[in-house]
Amino acid sequence: MSIEREIEIKLILPNGDPAPLLALVPFRANPIILHFHTRYFDTPDWNLCRARTILRIRCSDDRIVQCVKMPASNARPTDRAEWERPLENDQVALDLLPRSPRNRLARLIDGQPLHPFATLDVTRRIWTIDHRGSKIELALDSGTISANGHNDNIAELELELLEGRVEDMIDFALGLPLGPRLAWSMRSKGARAYLIARGLQPAAAKAGPVILSPDLSPAQAFQEIAWHCLGHLLTNYRLVIDARDMEALHQSRVAIRRLRAACALFSGLLKDERSRLFRAELRAAASALGPARDLDVLIDNIHGVMGTLSDQDPLFTQLAQQRRAAYDHACALLDSDTFQRLLLQLAAWIENGDWRKALMAADQPRPTNLTSMLAQALQSRFRKVKQAGHHFRRLDAPGRHRLRIEIKKLRYAAEFFGSLFPDADQVIEREALIDALARLQDLLGELNDLATGRAIDIGGLDSLNEIEQARLTLMLEQVLHASDRTEKHCIDDARHALRDALRLPHFWRQQA
Secondary structure, three states, rough: OOOOEEEEEEOOOOOOOOOOHHHHHOOOOEEEEEEEEEEEOOOOOHHHHHHHOOEEEOOOOOOOEEEEEOOOOOOOEEEEEEEEEOOOOOOOOHHHHHHHHHHHHHHHHHOOOEEEEEEEEEEEEEEEEEEOEEEEEEEEEEEEEOOOOEEEEEEEEEEEEEEOOHHHHHHHHHHHOEEEEEEEOOOOOHHHHHHHOOOOOOOOOOOOOOOOOOOHHHHHHHHHHHHHHHHHHHHHHHHHHHHHHHHHHHHHHHHHHHHHHHHHHHHHHHHOHHHHHHHHHHHHHHHHHHHHHHHHHHHHHHHHHOOOOOOOHHHHHHHHHHHHHHHHHHHHHHOHHHHHHHHHHHHHHHOOHHHHHHHHOOOOOOOHHHHHHHHHHHHHHHHHHHOOOOOHHHOOOHHHHHHHHHHHHHHHHHHHHHHHHOOHHHHHHHHHHHHHHHHHHHHHHHHHHHHHHHHHHOOOOOOOOOOHHHHHHHHHHHHHHHHHHHHHHHHHHHHHHHHHHHHHHOHHHHHO
């Protein structure tokens, strides 16, 4: 059997306890129970895993199956390209694959030998249900990944769409006991095996490129971009909960900002009430993560001025306590059923929300040139940056913050729409503009961090004695004095960076 596309939602059970699930009606029926032994293969240089490609052989009670999984051609985090072939023995047989994946694998392998690097032993309980007319397979897995002398326990529920609509699968997921006991995860078993085999820890991930086709309608273009942003968030948010990773927190906020920017860029399509509510909820989620990020930056800035502080230093102790509290709050939100439902509701809305149903009902003629339409959007964003940057020297901190927001929107738009301008000169001009905007965004971000750092209340001084209070007060004065000097340099650098960015060629100009 060949499956060209796998559509699934993976829900992990962080505490490993399936009891809340098994109490639900769909899971009360007797399941099919299978036992899998799986081996994962790669080259000595890990070429497959680095390309997010999984090659495995799975032996179950009555069959042996070779499976290859690759990233899907679209941005949907529910989708992967998948090819399965039955085998007569447990040896890799790439010649059984269709030509396209076989050639892609051959390029990745590049003549190197393949070796098994991890094993997976799993007991799988399977139920097949009908939900709103769609056929969904529920697979509850428990077992162990073994690699390089280390083991990692597996406890997860996979929902796979066999027939029907993605939104029906999402709707079923929304009826599950989501939250700390059940959470959406993008990390596959193969990816976990790779980390264990190499002795690596999960790492935060930046957003990858968005690839759009000029044949898409505006609605389809928005869907592709919005799915991409949601996938970026799903890739990072669990790492905040599991490891309190600073970069994962930052990337989670970036993903939310990018999704909000996409909504703003396509606001003409998103006129339903649910769209407005989602934008408000996303803004609230980003705000909830803000205090932890602000304290991360402030502590880094203080270390830069004062050097590495001792764990016993009163300033470090005070800030570390506040940072722990801020992360407690951020993690509680990300781990909540409210946030899990927001993720799934966003997915359903992107796929076929009221905004899309309204467009389909209106039966509007399809624009013939998406590229021209988005070129106009880029030009509009550029004008807003230029207008917000007028009289830069006279801008106060809130004014610079508003300018930074407009710069982010222009930068995200250039990243979202860039694939529609493929000429060599346009690519060079786009990369130059994105680099210039990124530098300007960083400078204005540093200015915003300085202003935010000054506003953070270092509470709890009553717990310190008079000598410790005097030391803490002096240290803060030194930090503020250094930030004043830094602010003057940043303002001057940002002024020049803005001037240079506004002088760059518009890579979209030929299409406008």
